[in-house]
Amino acid sequence: EEHAVDDAQDAAVEEHVGSHQDATAVDALDDVDPANDADNAVDANDVDSLGEEDADDNPIGAQQAADAQDQDAADDNPQAAAAEDAQDAADTSPAPDTATTPSPAALSTPASVSSEPREPASNRSVAAWFRVGVEAYLSEDWKTCATALENAILEWQYFLRANIDCRLKCGQEARRQPPLFDKDIEHLQHAEELLRTTLCIMKCKRRAFHGRVTTDTIAASDQKAFRDLKAYEYLQLCYYQSLQFQKAASAVFTIISHDPSNDIMRQNLQYYLSMPEVDANKLENYESEPYVPLYLAGTDAYFSENYESAVSNLEESLHEFLNAVDRCRADCEGPFDQGWLPDFTPSITNHYVYCLKCKTKCHSKLSQMNGERYDDFLPLHYNYLQFSYFKLGRLKDACEAAATYLMFLPADEMMLENIAYYKALPKFKTSMLQPRTEAVDYIHRQTYEDALLKFVADEFIFPDLEEKDIPPSNEIREIGKKPPRKQTDPLHSAFSEQNISLENISEYKAQQNLLQEVKGNNTKPNIYPAASDMTSNLDEYLLSQVKSQELERLKKSSRRPLFNFQRESDLGGKKRFVVDGLANELECKQLVQFAKVNGVRGDGYDGNKTPHSPLEIFEGITLGQAALMVNFGLIELSTLKLFLSLSERGKNSIATYFNISNSDLHFSFTHLVCRSSVPGKSVNGSALSHKIHADNCWFPKEGRCVKTYPAYYWRDYSALLYLNDDFDGGEFIFSADPLGKLIQSSIKPNCGRLVGFSAGHENLHGVQGVKRGTRCALALWFTQDSTRSEWGRILTNR
Ligand SMILES: O=C(O)CCC(=O)C(=O)O
Ligand SMILES: [Fe+3]
Secondary structure, eight states: OOOOOOSHHHHHHHHHHHHHHHHHHHHHHHHHOTTOTTHHHHHHHHHHHHHHHTTTTOHHHHHHHHHHHOHHHHHTOHHHHHHHHHHHHHHTSOOOOTTTSOOGGGSSOHHHHTTSOOOOTTOOOHHHHHHHHHHHHHTTOHHHHHHHHHHHHHHHHHHHHHHHHHHHHHHHHHHHSOOSSSSOOTTHHHHHHHHHHHHHHHHHHHHHHTTOSSOSOOOHHHHHHHHTTHHHHHHHHHHHHTTOHHHHHHHHHHHHHHOTTOHHHHHHHHHHHTSTTOOGGGOOOTTOOTHHHHHHHHHHHHHTTOHHHHHHHHHHHHHHHHHHHHHHHHHTOOOOOOSSOOOHHHHHHHHHHHHHHHHHTHHHHHSEETTEEOTTHHHHHHHHHHHHHHHTTOHHHHHHHHHHHHHHSTTOHHHHHHHHHHHTSTTOOGGGOOOOHHHHHHHHHHHHHHHHHHHHHHHOOOOOOOGGGSOOOOOOOOBTTBOOOOOOOGGGSOGGGSOOOSTTHHHHHHHHHHHHHHHHTOOSOOSSOOGGGGOSHHHHHHHHHHHHHHHHHHHHHTOOOSSOEEOHHHHTSSSEEEEOOSSOHHHHHHHHHHHHHHOEETTTTTTOSSSSOTTEEEEEEEHHHHHHHHHTTSSOHHHHHHHHHHHHHHHHHHHHHTTOOGGGOEEEEEEEEEEEEOTTOOOOTTOEEEEEEOSSOBOOSSSSOBOOTTSOTTOOEEEEEEOOOOSEEOOEEEESSTTSOSEEEEEOOOTTOEEEEESSGGGOEEEEOEEESEEEEEEEEEESOGGGOOHHHHGGGO
8 A cells, every 4th residue: 555655657646546545544543543533633634734735736635634524524424324333233243252362462463463552352453353363263262263253254344345335325426416517528527427426435435434443445465365255264163163063164154155166165064064063954154145045035936836926036136136246346446556657548447457357257256156156147037037927927027037038048949939929928019028127238238348358358469579679788787887777667667568478378378288297296395385375464474373383393393494594604794595495396387487488578677688698688577567467367366376475485584584574574576587598699607697786775986885776775685586497507696896706605596495685785796697598586675664665566466
């Protein structure tokens, strides 16, 4: 959420998110003193001052200042009532036994927990409840675990509901308002509708989240954990351990309903069902959609030939299904950090496409009941309805339902026969064969949206530049002569300059198959869990817990680690280390393939194709680009997860070695890079692939390394996670002097080997020329300044 606002372009982007940020500022105040009503004045002041500062830049933010004082406007907001109902519901949730709840200070995530004031037990944010629950789980306090996780889920559901309600209600409300001017010139009426909707959403959310610890923004990674029903996974075990077997079974049933392919949970369910205490008929899906019981009641009635009841239940189920689709779609209208600074129109388009992709998944996501999928769930309603209506003698309704069904499945023989039958009836009129409007609108929207996404997939193709387009090789810049390279984050270039190569995708897919073979003889031990386990903050938190426990065990058992470890004394200098085993062969191969296929020439270096050595080709890909590729369906999500996972392992190593809390260390830039020797160009023995340099300072003509622009002076730590060794040369070297005369140590890259060091002048380093083959590494830079957090990383959260 926090971005560095360090130039005019950034400021322009802030304009788009200004409203969002103001809301956060207000909620942050609520956070501190949620019970105190007098803080309204403070809110207004705070927003005012923001409004003043940014009056020109942030018109929406300034507008909100007025809202803050206009409590009346918020009071007649119907959403508020709903919000308060929900609050009541949350308040009646079982309160944890405060005597057994671990005190916040006991938790090891100081940033998020220890700063929390001591509130009544029920007043915690989603993430705080979750952490209390997980902490209790790890310390085997099962009762606290269960109640804390129940509360986390209730808070989460409130968050979802409030956001969706606000978006839906405000969209409808804005469409009802008469426009300020009655001619629609240059789509200004659309702009007006957006303005009105935004204003309404801001008021609505302010109201809905007033006085709650959970704010209207939850970290995307935490959101993902809840959307993936992580809380139920723990909850299930805590129910089991506290002997609440029926609830444990229901929690597992909830997970399976959401993800029927979860075999572990299936096994668990089987186990629970074998217990005498568990009744299969009382299994509950805690995340069930309202249409499910209606549909079941409707079809039950249908099969027992109770057509009145079938009609009323199925019409209601239909209504609730369409409603659920609308809510699912509204849920897609969340924030999206572009991670780059596109122009106005590409910026809107990018967010729009992101949102649209999410929305189009709603139909099939909801076409299921408790995990049982139906391709034709929505049309099936019309099928049952047409027959029920016919049986009730309502021919017109029967014909409409039949015609509607045919819109979804135009070649369905049985329905065509039915229609022929209806047509032959004396009461039949051709006008009766009118498909129902809700379905017509639904299908038309679906058709248009699918066409748009197909257009995106077909047309947004930016082939790689040809070899001949690579400009003649540059001089190697010498330290001391010129400032170091000017590296702009490539994500700051526009969409169309991304160079995302779709042409390579089929090749990539073929290589993926090849990788399946590698899987078979993957024997190298991996000291970290699999990629998919490490993608969210909550996971990370949990992992750190588990890891520290494992470390304790290791220490006790006095077993020596199997992997290579080199410290300062081995490497001839301060604040540096080398460790092996951070990735296994398969992971390395996968990432190397990905880099080779999708890497962009000279990427990260202003389009300079051979930024370091004229004798080599340099290709790179940033995390943000990888995220965009997933977003546009160009690469598998698993590849991005692997990318993320390896980078997290690098971060954990740096945090552990330098004894920094993981939450105080932030990614600043992540770059997957390969350097290849150019066939035919001979490399003399001493040419460097990357000149000796420090990562956060540069050498002026004479004197010491200075930590200012154009160096990335905010970088505090660096890590390189190597991915292969099938090349010659390419050693990483630490040097005592900027010319590379006094080499202190040399590290040969190898899959899973990480070199970590502080980013300052104490760690001058470089890379020796690559003489044969391609050398790939995941380069990671970290900062302790949270405002310098990596933009692209935020793209990876969905
Ligand atoms: O690839 C390497 O081993 C080092 C690269 C490096 O030092 C850098 O990109 O700053
Ligand atoms: Fe470096």
